[in-house]
Amino acid sequence: MKISFQNVMPEPLSSIQHGEKSIWGASFSLNKGEKVVLNASSGKGKTTFTHTLAGVRKDYSGDLKFDDQQLSEISPESWAKYRSRKISFVFQDLQLFPELTVKENLEVKNLLTDSFTEERFKSMLNDLGIDDKYDVPCKLLSMGQQQRVAIIRSLAQPFDWLILDEPFSHLDEGNTQKCLKMINDRCDEIGAGFILTTLGDLHGFNYDRELNL
Numbered sequence: 001m002k003i004s005f006q007n008v009m010p011e012p013l014s015s016i017q018h019g020e021k022s023i024w025g026a027s028f029s030l031n032k033g034e035k036v037v038l039n040a041s042s043g044k045g046k047t048t049f050t051h052t053l054a055g056v057r058k059d060y061s062g063d064l065k066f067d068d069q070q071l072s073e074i075s076p077e078s079w080a081k082y083r084s085r086k087i088s089f090v091f092q093d094l095q096l097f098p099e100l101t102v103k104e105n106l107e108v109k110n111l112l113t114d115s116f117t118e119e120r121f122k123s124m125l126n127d128l129g130i131d132d133k134y135d136v137p138c139k140l141l142s143m144g145q146q147q148r149v150a151i152i153r154s155l156a157q158p159f160d161w162l163i164l165d166e167p168f169s170h171l172d173e174g175n176t177q178k179c180l181k182m183i184n185d186r187c188d189e190i191g192a193g194f195i196l197t198t199l200g201d202l203h204g205f206n207y208d209r210e211l212n213l
Contacts, residue, residue, distance in 0.1 A: 001086050001160040003030040007062035010048045021212045032160045034193040035184065037202060040213035046197040047092055049213070050165040054089055055079050084112055088159040090167045094150040098139035102149050105138055106156060113157040124152050128178055143170040151179050155186045162187065162194040168203070176203055
């Protein structure tokens with residue numbers, strides 16, 4: 001699935017002066033399989049970008065498309081299909097169910113997609129150092145632990161694109177590298193791409209493309 005921007009400008013950011021390299025107001029396309037980093041300081045629109053791609057925000061001018069489909073014209077029913085098969089997210093607020101255990105949070109997604117076995121989930125949790133939290137309610141986890149759960153959950157579905165909004169903000173460099181490897185390996189496994197927003201640290205990863213706000 002190709003993502004195309006043509007002169008897209010969020011209304012809340014229209015009065016702000018954007019640099020010549022900014023994606024806002026520019027025309028470009030992102031092709032399936034690309035590994036992309038979106039680099040910007042706070043207040044430049046990273047979360048606005050994420051929420052716009054998720055269909056949460058529609059207050060923008062210009063054209064934004066998935067292949068030939070305008071995002072502004074996608075019905076709620078079609079959005080459900082896109083978000084279960086074409087595009088996955090890790091939002092800044094993570095959107096975990098705090099009262100549910102790690103296992104239950106992962107199962108909620110997996111019941112819809114039937115992507116991973118319980119053994120694979122446990123292996124992924126072990127790889128990220130949180131296998132002992134499997135039966136612990138997410139509200140009792142640290143923010144860094146919750147971020148790792150949210151990343152694993154986002155991988156448990158088919159997708160062409162994985163969109164991650166500052167997913168490593170509460171992780172040390174060692175755990176960040178483990179998460180990046182897991183994300184990259186899963187994308188390679190299914191031929192998908194990802195867009196990762198960051199405040200500036202590229203974590204030494206060899207991205208295909210860097211975007212700026």
